[in-house]
Amino acid sequence: MTLSLDDLLNELHDRTKGKFEKKPTVVTKNDSFDVENLPVDKAEWHAIDDVVCVYFDLKSSTNLAKGRRPESTASIYDAGVGGVAKVLREFDAQFLDIQGDGGFGLFWGDKRFERAVTAGISIRTFSRDFTSQLDKKWPDAPSTGFKVGIGSGSLMAKRVGLPRHLEFQEPVWAGNPVNYAAKAAQQSDPERMSVTGSVYDNISANDFIVFSCACGDPSLLWESVTLDKIPDDEKFGQSLGSYWCENHGEEYCSAVLAGKSHRDDVPVSEREKKNRLAEGTVLTHAALKSRVKERERTRSVFAGLGPER
Template identity: 30%
Template sequence: MLEEFMSLFDDVKNVSFREDSTVEGKMPLSIEKIIEKELNYFSQKVSITHRKQIPDTPQIPIENPTTWLKIPDIICCFVDMEGSTKLSAGSHDETTAQAYRLFTETAIRIFHDFKAAYIDIKGDGVFSLFNRGQSYSALAATISFKTFVDDHFTPKVKKLTDQDIGGHFGIDQKTVLVRKFGLKSYQSRTDRQNEVWAGKPVNMAAKLASLSTANTLWVSERFFSNLKDERAIYSCGCPHGEKIELWKKEDVSNDSRFDFDTAYSLGSNWCEKHGKSFCSSLIELDS
């Protein structure tokens, strides 16, 4: 077996030293060619086009290898399951499948309903992007999903699996570069390409979400600074008529993963009585 492998390796090695290769390498020719091509692009000048808004996904460039779009102050909402490692695709396949569907599909459809400009799946979480004028929609969408997790997802999955599965929620906002990478089409399929959002927000939102426990939402201070309306800051006053500040300041200055020092966490969900009106009046504040 080892000998077979060695002789295969020798064949491959011989192929990679063919005369038409400009790179002498230790890998098969096709691989050396890929690397050579990309090293060539790496040394070329990048062309960056500024955009104010997130474009429709088909408008995001893929063909010209040096073209990027740059969009300022994009808001990223990230959600994933807390405790999903307790779900097993091996021994509890049906309940695991049901839990994944309930979480992921509901998240995508809620963000879509709140008019997210872009939605995708990252690992087993969902991230959605909103333009800078959509702060309250981004917040309202995430609180709506968080309320769903507390009211429906966690208790239903608990009943089915006897496991405590909650949600992680995070929001950040900053400039991103975007383009598509991958094969434009492959056997008339387009699943070997995807958008890449280079920059802080997607990573930071996911890292903020990873800090959240017990169904809290964590947001960066730069996102939090958009929230000027008191309905986004203070409670409705239920049940005793006293309006309290809903957000807790969190010190993340010792966490080198973040490029900001302060985050804010929110434990509460939409109120039974006022949730609907708060949610719709907040969205109206978006420009």
């Protein structure tokens, strides 16, 4: 291999200058957004108003390899990460990216919040079984499991890489959903799933997700959490510590995906409790309006209708 470092750096300098001087076109796609049609060889990005990201990360993955044969470590990764990938596929994630011991799935279009959140709960339910089997197979393995975070918002995408070289082309997702979902997962642990404020805003009226099942007296499942690594009102999120019930999980998951949201068995006292807790959190009405305004401003910028930041 012959490489001139000076030539490479000079070429990158000129390329960066050219990119900054000639800004790309941003085309709003929304319902027609298609990963397969993302540009790679022209200065054009595709924007979509609202995307939900489910981010997952395997806790203590580095330590899982210690004292184990490579074949054993490979089987742990294959069972764990491969299992999560299957969950995201079954819930119709439109894009999936695996990054070593973790990754993310993107959902847009019809029932995107319902599909994403039920997928997140399913990952948690799978994670519990995965770690149980792992502990039985390797009792000395470190405590592990999948940390899950969910975020939403507007984004732009483009394939970035070398034209005519498919092996060096990957979609780049510019916007908050992936970043915020990753930060939510980082602050979480395998025992709880954290979602950003806008995600909970969109599923908070769904009784099948918000309240516990009919195995006992239905009660509120979610707890307020402040996601400190997120810089705006999206940090006022919620966390969930439960899994799909063996008796009602199939029924409730199917109900959510079918567009159902109301349950007659939820006590009025629990609905009132949910409302009181919402009113008592740092997410005041003014903060909620601020969050909505920020999301609309971001959408306008991506659509080419707003000012630069």
